[in-house]
Amino acid sequence: MENLENSKFEDLKVQCKSCQNIFNWTANEQKYYQKKGFKKKPQRCDKCREKTNTLRNENMFYIHCGFCDQDGKMLTPPPKDRVAICEKCFKKLVKDPFSLKS
Numbered sequence: 001m002e003n004l005e006n007s008k009f010e011d012l013k014v015q016c017k018s019c020q021n022i023f024n025w026t027a028n029e030q031k032y033y034q035k036k037g038f039k040k041k042p043q044r045c046d047k048c049r050e051k052t053n054t055l056r057n058e059n060m061f062y063i064h065c066g067f068c069d070q071d072g073k074m075l076t077p078p079p080k081d082r083v084a085i086c087e088k089c090f091k092k093l094v095k096d097p098f099s100l101k102s
């Protein structure tokens with residue numbers, strides 16, 4: 001087995017699992033992966049990775065905030081037993097619990 005520690009990193013061509021395009025896995029990124037202890041190669045190109053991130057955003061729950069009376073998004077489903085709260089109000093509430101009146 002080749003010792004990765006001493007091996008030089010070179011840009012590698014990797015095929016994206018999603019769009020089948022060949023993309024560059026740069027030496028810098030490889031170093032980063034090794035530092036992080038990732039064993040696997042990246043599976044997707046930057047574009048597809050970006051797409052998955054957007055998808056994640058689209059999977060957020062839309063709520064109507066009971067505090068500011070505006071529509072907002074949440075990562076978790078809105079609670080059924082109490083008023084929903086948007087991220088903005090939640091942050092405010094955490095910082096200063098008395099700044100909001102329900």
Ligand SMILES: [Zn+2]
Pocket residue numbers: 016017018019020021044045046047048049
């Ligand atoms: Zn791709």
Ligand SMILES: [Zn+2]
Pocket residue numbers: 065066067068069070072085086087088089090
């Ligand atoms: Zn709000």
